[in-house]
Amino acid sequence: MDVQPDTDPAMVLFSPDAADEPHKPYRHLLEQCPVARSDNGSISGAAGASVLISRFEDLNWALKHPEFISSEDAVAIGNDRPLIPLQIDPPEHAKYRRLLDPEFSPKKMAALEPDFRVLVNQVIDQFLDRGECDFHEDFATPLPSTFFLRLTALPLSDLPVFLQWRDNIIRPDVEPGDFDAAAEIRAATGKEIYAYFERALDDRTAQRDHGLLSRLLDAEIEGHSLTREELLDICYLLIIAGLDTVTATLDCMIHFLARHPDERRRLVEDPTLSPVVVEELMRFETPVMVTARTVKQDVTLGDVELRAGDNVTLVLGAGNIDAEEFREPETVDFDRGRNRHLAFGAGPHRCLGSHLARLEVRVALEEWHRRIPDYRIPDGAEFHFSPGIRQTDTLPLVFGSG
Amino acid sequence: MKVRVDAATCQGHGRCYALAPDVFESDDHGHCMVIDAELTPEQEAAARAGADNCPEDAITLTDD
Numbered sequence A: 001m002d003v004q005p006d007t008d009p010a011m012v013l014f015s016p017d018a019a020d021e022p023h024k025p026y027r028h029l030l031e032q033c034p035v036a037r038s039d040n041g042s043i044s045g046a047a048g049a050s051v052l053i054s055r056f057e058d059l060n061w062a063l064k065h066p067e068f069i070s071s072e073d074a075v076a077i078g079n080d081r082p083l084i085p086l087q088i089d090p091p092e093h094a095k096y097r098r099l100l101d102p103e104f105s106p107k108k109m110a111a112l113e114p115d116f117r118v119l120v121n122q123v124i125d126q127f128l129d130r131g132e133c134d135f136h137e138d139f140a141t142p143l144p145s146t147f148f149l150r151l152t153a154l155p156l157s158d159l160p161v162f163l164q165w166r167d168n169i170i171r172p173d174v175e176p177g178d179f180d181a182a183a184e185i186r187a188a189t190g191k192e193i194y195a196y197f198e199r200a201l202d203d204r205t206a207q208r209d210h211g212l213l214s215r216l217l218d219a220e221i222e223g224h225s226l227t228r229e230e231l232l233d234i235c236y237l238l239i240i241a242g243l244d245t246v247t248a249t250l251d252c253m254i255h256f257l258a259r260h261p262d263e264r265r266r267l268v269e270d271p272t273l274s275p276v277v278v279e280e281l282m283r284f285e286t287p288v289m290v291t292a293r294t295v296k297q298d299v300t301l302g303d304v305e306l307r308a309g310d311n312v313t314l315v316l317g318a319g320n321i322d323a324e325e326f327r328e329p330e331t332v333d334f335d336r337g338r339n340r341h342l343a344f345g346a347g348p349h350r351c352l353g354s355h356l357a358r359l360e361v362r363v364a365l366e367e368w369h370r371r372i373p374d375y376r377i378p379d380g381a382e383f384h385f386s387p388g389i390r391q392t393d394t395l396p397l398v399f400g401s402g
Numbered sequence B: 001m002k003v004r005v006d007a008a009t010c011q012g013h014g015r016c017y018a019l020a021p022d023v024f025e026s027d028d029h030g031h032c033m034v035i036d037a038e039l040t041p042e043q044e045a046a047a048r049a050g051a052d053n054c055p056e057d058a059i060t061l062t063d064d
């Protein structure tokens, strides 16, 4: 159906408090306008009509048909050129994934598990005796970013700069709706990120280290090394995709478990449940709420005509609570047998880091609950989730029962 | 019962070999390989769980 400006579902979905309880706007979309097209321009301020797609089946189709619904022009986050591999369509896309997939394969990631488990415990040691912490600030932020810097063999002392860049790009500090100011911050930050990786690649061109950048320098596609631009376009995406998402996922999951003691007790009593807990909470929480596309060829979806050039928002979180696919979607059910959630996307752009992310989140939950089985959010605590990628601004916890 | 994975459809989510490590395994890219297409009766439930959870519908089970 066509929608009116005042009930524009995109406005509802990206309103400041939607990310705190996103199931409400998701339900609204699924029930009222599973394919919603509006001529009011897109949520990012880009010109053209905007389309929201919310049903599991439609999302699944869209994710697997880049010839119609493409990610090529979909994201502008301060980058000068398309991000690799996110903004490259098949068949070109596959040659980059062939090169990157082995770097993030389940086997490679499994070898990192002991090292990561040690790191989780070191992070917990920093605050355990205090009996309280800011989960977001003290745990969810340093853990994945420290590990990511180890993987890339970049200096840990650069972490504050990376976190500042991440915030500038993903949630620039501007008045809501001031797209020009946001674009300006992103462009300036983008320049700094390119300059940083130019230097990092120069250093490793002169002398290889044991990290990912050196391996990318030696990698070949069809007999050619990657060009400097290709290397930069990969690094740019990795730093954005790798730093923020796991933090958000940890925030979402601990927030849920802090408020659902029965589910938490099951995990504490049976840590072997952790992989299932991760998958079910990925579905229920969907930390990455949406992803962006544009229409490449006219196509009709659910009676709605989409036109080439339309800006598309794939509402992954809505698809993950679609009753057509998930039995009792509003129930967190660790015994749910079938769970084909879309929290890591699907189709060719399926999250490159999903095996790393799953490992990090699972081990973090296991070690946290082994050492801190009881915790709660103190009464009156004020915090919010950011829209898009749902992380908290602060998440105070006190340990112990009672 | 037999199990088959369509290599062109598989995108390497890794749900299958996480759920049924006796039936499926990962190649160096994280894509799925079937260990033995011929399933023993004990493997059938695990193989079905893998097939059910494959986001790409890349796994088929056949009776023969």
Ligand code: HEM
Binding pocket: A071, A084, A085, A086, A087, A097, A104, A237, A238, A241, A242, A243, A245, A246, A249, A287, A288, A291, A292, A316, A342, A343, A344, A345, A346, A348, A349, A350, A351, A352, A353, A354, A356, A357, A358
């Ligand atoms: C739990 C944490 C994570 C979540 C929820 C998540 C979610 C996603 C989603 C939904 C997509 C698909 C985007 C689309 O189709 O438009 C994606 C793609 C991607 N993710 Fe993740 N991600 C996570 C962690 C990571 C990590 C740790 C890395 C870094 C290694 C990473 C790197 C990427 C890359 C490079 C892509 C693009 C893949 C392609 O276009 O072929 N992600 N992620």
Ligand code: SF4
Binding pocket: B005, B009, B010, B011, B012, B013, B014, B015, B016, B017, B030, B031, B032, B053, B054, B055, B056, B057, B058, B059
């Ligand atoms: S779950 Fe499906 S897509 Fe994923 S590795 Fe297995 S067969 Fe491939």
